[in-house]
Amino acid sequence: MERAGKxxxxxxxxxxxxxGGAAACARAAYDLAxxxxxxxxxxxxxLTVLLGSRLTxxxxxxxxxxxxxxxxxxxxxxxxxxxxxxxxxAAEALYTSFRFRAKGITIRFDGILFNAALMACSxxxxxxxxxxxxxxxxxxxxxxxxVALFTALCVMALVQYAANSSLAAVYTACETDRPVWHTxxxxxFPTSLSYFAGAALAGxxxxxxxxxxxxxAVAAATAVTIIYLTIRRYIDELKASVSQAEQAExxxxxxxxxxxxxxxxxVEELNHYVTELKxxxxxxxxxxxxxxxxxxxxxxxxLPNRALFTNYLKLAIERSRRQPGHNFxxxxxxxxxxxxxxxxxxxxxxxxxLVAVARRLKGCLRQLDVxxxxxxxxxxxxxxGFTDPNDVVRxxxxxxxxxxxxxxxxxxxxxxxxxxxxxLSTTGYERPEDxxxxxxxxxxxxxxxxxxRHEVFDELMYTRAVTxxxxxNDLRRAIxxxxxxxxxxxxxxxxxxxxxxxxxxxxxxxxxxxxxxxGEFIPxxxxxxxxxxxxxxxxxxxxxxxxxxxxxxxxxxALTLSxxxxxxxxxxxxxxxxxxxxxxRTEFDPRALKLxxxxxxxxxxxxxxxxxxxxxxxxxxxxxIDDFGTGYSSLSYLHRFPVNNLKxxxxxxxxxxxxxxxxEIVRTIIMxxxxxxxxxxxEGIETNEQLAQLRALSCGFGQGYLFSPPVAAxxxxxxxxxxxxxxxxxxxxxxxxxxxxxxxxxxxx
Numbered sequence: 001m002e003r004a005g006k007x008x009x010x011x012x013x014x015x016x017x018x019x020g021g022a023a024a025c026a027r028a029a030y031d032l033a034x035x036x037x038x039x040x041x042x043x044x045x046x047l048t049v050l051l052g053s054r055l056t057x058x059x060x061x062x063x064x065x066x067x068x069x070x071x072x073x074x075x076x077x078x079x080x081x082x083x084x085x086x087x088x089x090a091a092e093a094l095y096t097s098f099r100f101r102a103k104g105i106t107i108r109f110d111g112i113l114f115n116a117a118l119m120a121c122s123x124x125x126x127x128x129x130x131x132x133x134x135x136x137x138x139x140x141x142x143x144x145x146x147v148a149l150f151t152a153l154c155v156m157a158l159v160q161y162a163a164n165s166s167l168a169a170v171y172t173a174c175e176t177d178r179p180v181w182h183t184x185x186x187x188x189f190p191t192s193l194s195y196f197a198g199a200a201l202a203g204x205x206x207x208x209x210x211x212x213x214x215x216x217a218v219a220a221a222t223a224v225t226i227i228y229l230t231i232r233r234y235i236d237e238l239k240a241s242v243s244q245a246e247q248a249e250x251x252x253x254x255x256x257x258x259x260x261x262x263x264x265x266x267v268e269e270l271n272h273y274v275t276e277l278k279x280x281x282x283x284x285x286x287x288x289x290x291x292x293x294x295x296x297x298x299x300x301x302x303l304p305n306r307a308l309f310t311n312y313l314k315l316a317i318e319r320s321r322r323q324p325g326h327n328f329x330x331x332x333x334x335x336x337x338x339x340x341x342x343x344x345x346x347x348x349x350x351x352x353x354l355v356a357v358a359r360r361l362k363g364c365l366r367q368l369d370v371x372x373x374x375x376x377x378x379x380x381x382x383x384x385g386f387t388d389p390n391d392v393v394r395x396x397x398x399x400x401x402x403x404x405x406x407x408x409x410x411x412x413x414x415x416x417x418x419x420x421x422x423x424l425s426t427t428g429y430e431r432p433e434d435x436x437x438x439x440x441x442x443x444x445x446x447x448x449x450x451x452x453r454h455e456v457f458d459e460l461m462y463t464r465a466v467t468x469x470x471x472x473n474d475l476r477r478a479i480x481x482x483x484x485x486x487x488x489x490x491x492x493x494x495x496x497x498x499x500x501x502x503x504x505x506x507x508x509x510x511x512x513x514x515x516x517x518x519g520e521f522i523p524x525x526x527x528x529x530x531x532x533x534x535x536x537x538x539x540x541x542x543x544x545x546x547x548x549x550x551x552x553x554x555x556x557x558a559l560t561l562s563x564x565x566x567x568x569x570x571x572x573x574x575x576x577x578x579x580x581x582x583x584x585r586t587e588f589d590p591r592a593l594k595l596x597x598x599x600x601x602x603x604x605x606x607x608x609x610x611x612x613x614x615x616x617x618x619x620x621x622x623x624x625i626d627d628f629g630t631g632y633s634s635l636s637y638l639h640r641f642p643v644n645n646l647k648x649x650x651x652x653x654x655x656x657x658x659x660x661x662x663x664e665i666v667r668t669i670i671m672x673x674x675x676x677x678x679x680x681x682x683e684g685i686e687t688n689e690q691l692a693q694l695r696a697l698s699c700g701f702g703q704g705y706l707f708s709p710p711v712a713a714x715x716x717x718x719x720x721x722x723x724x725x726x727x728x729x730x731x732x733x734x735x736x737x738x739x740x741x742x743x744x745x746x747x748x749x
Contacts, residue, residue, distance in 0.1 A: 010174045014114045017167055021117020024124040025090050028083035041080050045088045048072040049095050069096075070198030071205070073123060074156070078206045082127025089119040114171065122163035129159040149203060157199035164195075298373040300351055301358035309372035309380055313432040316384050320425050329392040331381040332421040332439035333361075333399065336451040338377035340604075341416070352409050353416065360402045364395070380436070389424055389456075396420045396454040404452070417452035419443055424456065441465045472524050474510065479533060483509050486541045487710035490719055491562065491681060491703045494695050499723050501560030501594070503703060504542035505710045506534065531566045536578060539563050543588040545713055550592070555724035562594040562624065567601040571608065576615045583619075590620040594645065598626045602641065610640055617642035624681070629669060639676060646673045650684025650704070656693050663693065670697050 048069060069092055077085035097112040133152040169184035176183070296308035304312070316328040335357065342350035354377065361371045361379060370382040381399075383392055400418055407414040421443025429435045442457040445464075449455065478484055488502040508516040525531040546561045569575055583590050595616060602609045602625060613623055624645035629652055648669055655662040666682075673680045682694050685704030694702060708719060 007174060007177050010171065013171060013174055017121060017171070018113050018117040021090065021113075021120035024086050024117075024120040028086040028120075028124070031081075031083040032087070041076065041084055044072060044076050044079075045084070045091070048076065048088050049092045068198075070160075070195055071201040074126075074153075074160075074199050074202030075205050077123070077127055077130065077156070078202055082124060082131070085127060086120050086123045089123040090116045093119040118164060118167050121167065122160050125163045126156045126160040130156045153199040153203045157195040160199075161195035298375075301355055301373050303358055303362075303379075304370060304372040306372065306374045306380075309370060309374075309382065310432045310436075312370045312382055312384075313435060316382060316425070317429060317432065317435075319384075327386050328425045329383045329386065329389075330423045330435050330439045331383070331392070331396055331399070331454075332423070332436065332443045333379040333381065333418050334420075334443055334447070335377035335403075336417045336419055336447070338416065341414075349409060349414075353407065353414055356407045356409065356414075357403060357416070360405075361399065364398055364402055380439070389426070392422060392424065393454070393456070396422060400452065400454065419446040419451050420454035421446055422454060422456045427457070438462065468524060471521060472528055472530075475508070475521055475524060475528075475530055478508055478510070479530070479537065483511065484534070484537065485509055485712065486538055486545065487712060488542075488545075488716035489703055489710040490708050490716070491560070491701055492707050494682070494691065494699050494702050497707075499719060500558070500701060501562060501592075502546070502716060503562040503564075503596070503710075504538055505564075506538050507710075526566060526568065529568060531568050532572065535564070535566055535569050536582070539579065540582045540586060543582060543586040543593070546592070547586050547588050549717060549720060553724060556720060559720070560592050560594055560622070561588075562596055564626065565595045565597045567598075567604065570597060570601060570612055571605075575612060576619065579616065579621070580619060591622070594622040594624050596624045596626040596647065599628050599630060613642050627683075629665065643676075643678060645679045645681055647681045647683055648699075653682050653684045653690055653694075653704070654686070656690055657687075666694075666699075667697055670699055 069089075073085050073089045073092070076088050093116040094112065097115050101112070130152055133155055134149075165184060170180055172178075173180040173183040296305060296311075297303065298305050313330065320326050320328060335353075338350065338353075341353065354373070358371070358373060358379070361381065365371055365381065365383075368384055370384070372380045372382075374380055381395075383395060386392055399420065403416060403418045407416070421439045421441065423429075423435050423439035423442060425435075427438070438457040438461070441461050442455045445461055446453050446455040455461075485507045487505045487507050489505060490499045491501045491503060492498060493500050506518060506522075508518075508521055510516050522531070525534050542561055542563055546559065550557045550559060572578075579595075582588075583593070597609070597613075602613075617623060622644040623642060624647055625641070625643055626647045627649040628646045630649045646669065648666060652662060652666050652669075656666060670680050679700045682690075682699050682702040683704065685691055685694065685702045685706045687706060690704075691702070691706060711719075
């Protein structure tokens with residue numbers, strides 16, 4: 001990554017300093033080459049490299065440490081000259097950097113070289129300055145003028161400090177992309193004292209050497225070092241002891257404070273306990289009332305719940321027994337499409353809608369009537385005492401009008417409706433559960449009849465409910481006993497009359513009732529969820545049968561198979577995986593499969609439909625919208641669906657001969673499909689007149705009783721054979737592959 005700001009100058013600047021340091025070291029080595037080195041210099045250099053950075057003195061009330069390194073380097077400079085000092089300083093910087101790196105401190109290799117070069121450059125400048133002040137060849141130890149020596153030492157320390165700190169500040173400022181002055185002032189200004197102190201100590205050592213001799217000075221310095229280390233260790237231990245004592249005192253104070261606070265809390269708790277004890281009886285009474293209310297009321301709407309409503313209903317039944325002519329009615333109410341509202345707008349929105357509906361229900365009833373919420377979007381109403389059943393019907397109509405009026409939820413208008421089932425006491429009930437059962441049955445009857453309406457329970461409903469329950473049980477057993485059959489209705493090309501494929505339709509051969517119409521058991525399968533295993537079975541059975549027909553003749557391989565897909569199947573997340581498993585088990589080509597989904601199912605949840613249909617389309621499966629024109633389609637959604645075919649509903653086909661308007665509807669659908677790149681299949685063709693009209697409109701395909709009703713597999717096979725007979729292979733002794741023309745003619749077809 002390209003560096004920005006001052007960071008791009010880091011490497012050039014470091015290279016410049018390292019070049020200067022290398023030059024200084026090279027010149028120093030050259031100058032020392034002809035000089036005779038003594039044991040004192042070797043000893044001082046070794047002490048500087050090994051121990052210089054390890055011995056530091058912290059200045060009082062400051063975060064500054066005086067390193068012995070500066071003192072030793074200055075001492076070598078004063079006693080043995082600049083070349084020895086330059087090489088010793090560079091060596092000490094290298095050794096110290098590698099030592100820090102070995103301890104885990106991150107220092108780049110170029111940083112190590114920079115540190116060594118920095119020390120070489122600054123020491124070289126200090127040596128030049130000292131020589132300029134005292135004169136070349138003058139031994140500082142023999143300078144008689146103390147003022148001159150002190151001045152020279154101060155200038156030397158100042159030059160060393162200025163060179164070292166300024167070069168280091170520039171490097172750090174470039175690396176961190178910060179101002180140089182700010183970096184120097186914050187990081188390097190406080191270190192100035194260490195250089196002057198080091199120079200002063202070095203001057204003292206040099207003076208001491210002149211008075212005592214070199215080895216006596218070394219011995220004295222060693223003794224001072226030992227004393228210093230001993231004193232520092234003692235001070236460290238003393239600090240540790242003081243810290244431990246302070247910690248112990250602090251801990252004791254904390255314990256005392258905690259005890260005092262605990263005692264204070266105990267007093268407060270005792271006072272609070274005494275106060276609460278006085279109020280216990282009155283809290284207990286309120287809790288009793290609260291729990292009683294919670295046990296018999298809905299927490300959201302504050303209406304009575306099922307348990308309390310059942311108690312009221314028991315009283316109404318007993319009253320009607322004791323008082324002939326006293327009638328009551330139960331209205332079971334369910335909001336239409338509430339699940340869709342809850343799923344699309346959220347549970348909070350749905351809860352507010354339920355509260356608003358509960359408020360309107362209470363506003364429509366008398367004081368003696370009871371309205372309860374049973375859970376979800378179900379409400380029950382008890383009308384106790386009426387003379388005319390029509391009064392109950394009028395109440396139901398009033399409730400529906402109030403609920404259908406716009407509601408304001410979260411500053412937006414909301415619309416809903418209700419299906420109501422009515423059970424009258426004139427039927428003669430003895431148990432509350434029987435009344436609720438019949439009202440619930442009537443409510444579902446109202447939903448089946450189109451929603452937003454009411455139905456009064458009668459015996460026919462009960463009989464129908466029992467019949468449906470028995471039908472459901474029989475249907476579950478029918479799947480297990482393999483009583484279901486797949487029938488096939490041909491789909492033909494309207495222009496040529498050629499059979500192009502079949503639609504697979506399920507039939508139920510009941511062992512007692514005979515052949516049961518799909519219109520009777522398919523809704524039961526949808527409601528109970530049995531449509532999922534039923535649809536899976538139909539798909540696999542039809543794919544297996546069509547695969548057999550396709551393998552019988554090359555001419556049959558172009559046949560397609562259409563299978564209906566229910567809304568419950570479409571909403572399952574594993575639908576694509578299940579269909580793919582069926583195709584793999586039956587070895588059926590997905591390109592020959594057409595899945596049909598009704599228009600109403602597609603538009604019920606368009607976004608989910610787009611997602612699922614896209615996944616099916618990616619498998620190579622063709623998709624058809626069934627019963628097109630009977631639901632509400634949005635053209636903005638229609639072009640987004642990966643659909644290959646539109647199936648015109650039979651109701652439009654049957655009315656084509658009744659007027660130009662119906663014919664134009666069919667024409668419009670065909671033109672719409674053509675513009676969207678889709679094929680059109682007309683359902684319910686029953687007359688030659690309808691066929692001629694569709695042919696004139698250039699409709700591609702059709703199916704209906706004019707061609708054939710849905711038939712069993714053997715009859716469907718006969719239709720195929722009439723159109724494309726399966727060729728009989730010649731006898732083995734007369735078979736001549738090079739003279740056969742069957743494959744060539746089949747390829748042309």
